[in-house]
Amino acid sequence: MTDQTRDDEPAPLGPSSLTWRYFGDTRTLLVGPRAAVLQNMLPALGQGVLDHSVFFSETFARLRRSAGPILDTVYGGARSPGTGRRVRDFHREIKGTMPDGSRYHALDPETYYWAHATFLDNMLYAVETFIRPLSEADKRRLYEESKTWFRMYGVSDRAMPEDWEAFQAYWKRMLEEVVVPHKTARYGVGYVTKGLPAPPRVPAPVWRAVSPPLNAVARFLTVGGMPPRTRELLDLPWSAADERRYRRFAAAVRRLGPVWPLLPEAVRYLPHARRAFRREGRPRAR
Template sequence: MQPLGPDSLTWRFFGDNRALLTGPRAGVLQLMLPELGLGVMEHSVFFNDTFGRLKRSAGPILNTVYGGAKAAETGAKVRDYHVDIKGTMPGGERYHALDPETYFWAHATFLDHMLYGVETFMRPLTEAEKQKIYEESKVWYAMYGVSDRAMPEDWPAFQEYWKRMLNERLDANKTAAYSVGYAKKGLPRPPRIPAPVWKVLGVPVNAVARFLTVGGMPPEARDILGLRWTRADERRYQKFAGFVRDLDGLWSVLPEFVKYSPQARKAFKRDGRPRPLSHV
């Protein structure tokens, strides 16, 4: 299967840096699947090097979209990182990171991350565009070489799948709770910043981190994780999102190193920029 390219909506949107405003939505939702949360707890340095792990994971995932002729090679490497991530759940069931249902859930959270980021901070998507992006996600997923038996057939089926996962399969396991702990307790002081400085600087930094983290989570996930979010918080969040959307004209004329991830910029230079948008 040919990898995604400039004619795809995914190329246009996935590497857009405005998606960073969604916070750690995808990562937290991944960890809320019990099998995935336990796998990370037992086989990852997540607890000792949380941000380092996230940074190391982001590049290869982006390159399964933007890697061009090497996308499948990158996808296979990402898949093979997970070969030995397996064990036993508390109830005695076996888990494996390459179980199609577990692996597809991780992929689904990246797809959701992109869709949520676009509609919240860029512009609304038509149903036809969502369907197109979902079909492109099948191409993206194929780069991993993992069974697609857990993948819903089409966009409406994916929506039902997403609702079912949020309402029936996720929990506040130790790994997931840890991943949003800073939203309740604040970020740890960076080693190079003196304690008196962080005491002042940490107040606005933690407020922004909490706002983006909790605001970017689905309501169902907030409830499961016990993340407090009021109607006033939601009004402020929607006002902020609207402000970002209103800046789209300014955003369009900024340099590409501001607008897009390094992986996307490299792909644009190699294979061409995304095609002009048209109604699909």
């Protein structure tokens, strides 16, 4: 495999891709913060967030700011070809020293690819859990599209698996041998047991009234959306009864599939996806 560090820009994804169809589907939000938590379980990435990010003081604001540029990379299309490289450049100064004295850098190909892999995994898991089963051909197509997407960042692709089968082996190895319960990841799921922090400007009596159901939903979606191995590493409570409820919930969402296209576009797609389909003059994917 060759490094993708040339100045020529890969052809962007477009409205005919499965990635455009699914990445901005609002049902993907039901997996909770799966991608963000998994990212921070890679030691180098978790350390970078710990050292350089406002994640601990502005957790939800930071997540929103991070998600936007990724969506812009996917949905930027031919009219915004440099978006991925701008995302890359945000990370140039994110570097430092690990607790063991080794160095890390956000643009290390293995570190950067792991972050990308979690977004691909997030989409695959969300589609199969809440939208529809994917055929092997669909999975291979999504993986090939993810290679195009990754190359839009202009980062070396030496860490990127060659094909779908190799990606599956990579993902299994990362979960079983590489990820750890880093402090950043533990903090990111702390509300599972401690409850969500009160938003600014929400009166305390109001928050006391509404937080119990919100906390229950946040816990259910967060823990349910995590791979079993990472639940164990992060000590996230999850029972057999929880698993049965989660499976019933997922099945109920999938049963909404036939009526989903009838809902307003603003309900079905995130703003980045809606703008992209409108810009391309193409009907929204069903």
